[in-house]
Amino acid sequence: MKQPAFGSETMVVSPHYLASAAGARILEQGGNAFDAAVAVSACLAVVYPHMTGIGGDSFWLTYHQDDGTVRGYNASGRAGYEATPDRYAGLASIPRRGVGSAVTVPGMVDGWHAVHSRYGKLAWGEVLAPAIQYAEKGFPMTQDQFANTAQYAHVLAATPETAAIYLPGGSPMQPNERFRQPAMARTLRRIATHGRDEFYKGDTAAGIASFLSKHGGLLTADDLADHEGEWVEPIHGSYRGHTLYQMPPNSQGFTGIMALQMLENFDFSAIEHGSYDYYQLCIEAVKLSFRDRDAYLTDPAFASIPLERLLSKSYAASLSGLIRLDRAASMDTQPAGSDTAYAAVVDREGNAVSFIQSLYFEFGSGVVAGDTGILLQNRGSFFSLDPEHVNRLQPGKRTFHTLMPAMACVDGKPSILYGTQGGEGQPQTQTAIFTRMADYGMDPQQAITEPRWIWGRTWGELTQELKVEARVGDDILSKLADAGHMVRKAAPFDGIMGHACAIRRDANGFLQGGVDPRSDGGAFGW
Incomplete structure (x- = not known):
């Protein structure tokens, strides 16, 4: 089994080795964890275009050693002023692809600016330089990007501006061919020169708004100009001596805390890792957290969410009493997208950043906005058109968001930074x-490499399933099926399980980094 990366002072992990290398480069140039995190984020937007991009959203958990406090930044966008259910009259739901799915403002660039301007050391242009280089000079097409491009070629072909970039000559580029994005490079150069407002008020904003106006989109120049993310106080819970931090709603982060606090009521020292009992307990705890998530999660500015109750230990204890080792609970969830990129950075000063970003579905809306090179997200397609639904579409509203970066502290200092790609799978893999x-005392690499599962519907499927990697073993799969799960055996290291990364500070003070063998990830520490 692959060993974790080790570092005495620093660690960078991400699901693409070029993005991780860029973060390490920024640290070597004298930048701190915040500079490096923004560089990694920008690079992922270039080298991982099927999973993330500057036309999407992000969420950030930060720890600055001078503050001694975990802070969060919500860089998710709101629905446009013209985004009302009436605009989708006659439809059962918001379109999942195309211009009609581009309902919310991209928050990514605002997130870069917020984190860098508050905590960064290097110049803005220096931090964005690696991403510009990858966009302009190109990088090798990975097998993962090729496979996703081939799978969603029909989506990419529907918009000429998108097809010109991702399907040159009408078909995907082959693995290891040089993939360039000159339009993206020009956009990033403008942002590097003119700052955050270039994206929201400058030529880039004008290009996005003009394109959408010509093609019947809902987002306008005013929507972009008025966008602002916000610093927020993370929600927290605890698990066996760790203080757990997650982003508050509109993130589903509270599900990650709820599940662990339920599991704290079971004695895992008496439960063998990889046993039927281990999988059954973890699966059922997350399912129970989904029940409350689906009932309450939306923009807290538009609804009351009972977080105090949901995160209480007494509530966790009552829910844990509902878990049966011999029977799967029958539940349903709303389909969620799977494209995302999680990364984390720790620097020699003890600063730490845990962050995640996404376009929602693979390649988002599938629409590149004119000559900007920017793929627009389809996150707003998750809004409901049902006027009674808690997550119903309303102008200026943030939708239910699957993104949930995590950080755990011991004695007030970051101990574990962790997260993963994969919509519905994020709280499960966490x-x-x-x-x-x-x-079980595993290092991050082993914890990520061990067999995984994902319960619930993904956006492209109509039935509930429990997908479990074949490495778990037929005896465990049979027991899960006997308990009532709709089990489907997945391939070893199946990409549907997500692309996880983690950093852990061990008992000797060393940093350990792990990246997912299901991804193109890289971990760099020294």
Whole structure:
């Protein structure tokens, strides 16, 4: 099994080795964790275009050693002023692809600016330089990007501006061919020169708004100009001596805390890792957290969310009493997208950043906005058109968001930074890798590499399933099926399980980094 990366002072992990390398480069140039995190984020937007981009959203958890406090930044966008259910009259739901799915303002660039301007050391242009280089000079097409491009070629072909970039000559580029994005390079150069407002008020904003106006889109120049993210206080809970931090709603982060606090009521020292009982407990705890998530999660500015109750230990204890080792609970969830990129950075001063970003579905809306090179997200397609639904579409509203970067502290200092790609799978994979580290003493690499599962519907499927990697073993799969799960055996290291990363500070003070063998990730520490 692959060993974790080790560092005495620093660590960078991400699901693409070029983005991780860029973060390490920024640290070597004298930048701090915040500079490096923004550089990694910008690079992921270039080298991981099927999973993320500057036309999407991001969420950030930060720890600055001078503050001694975990802070959050919500860089998710709101629905446009013209985004009302009436604009989708006659439809059962908001379109999942195309211009009609581009309902919310991209928050990514605002997130870069917020984190860098508050905590960064290097110049803005220096931090964005690696991403510009990858966009302009190109990088090798990975097998993962090729496979996703081929799978969604029909989506990419629907918009000429998108097809010109991702399907040159009418078909995907082959693995290891040089993939360039000159339009993206020009956009990033403008942002590097003119700052955050170039994206929201400058030529880039004008290009996005003009394109959408010509093609019947809902976002306008005013929507972009008025966008602002916000610093927020993270929500928190605890698990076996760790203080757990997650982003508050509109993030589903509270599900990650709820599941672990339920599991804290079970004695894992008496439960073998990889046993039927281990999988059954983890699966059922997350399912129970989904029940409350689907009932309450939306923009807290538009609805009351009972977080105090949901995050209480007494509530966790009552829910844990509902878990049956011999029977799967029958539940349903709303389909969620799967494209995302999680990364984390720790620097020699002890600063730490745990962050995640997304376009929602693979390649988002599938629409590149004119000559900007920017793929627009389709996150707003998750809004409901049902006027009674808690997550119903309303102008200026943020939608239910699957993104949930995590950080755990011991004695007030970051101990574990963790997260993963994969919509519905995020709280499930977080639960797996955290229990493996906290209860079974695994390093981050082993915790990520061990077999995984994903329960619930993904956006392209109409039925509930429990997908479990074949490495779990037929005996465990049979027991899960006997308990009532709709089990489907997945391939070993199946990409549907997500692309996780984690950093852990071990008992000797060393940093350990792990990246997912299901991804193109890289971990760099020294």
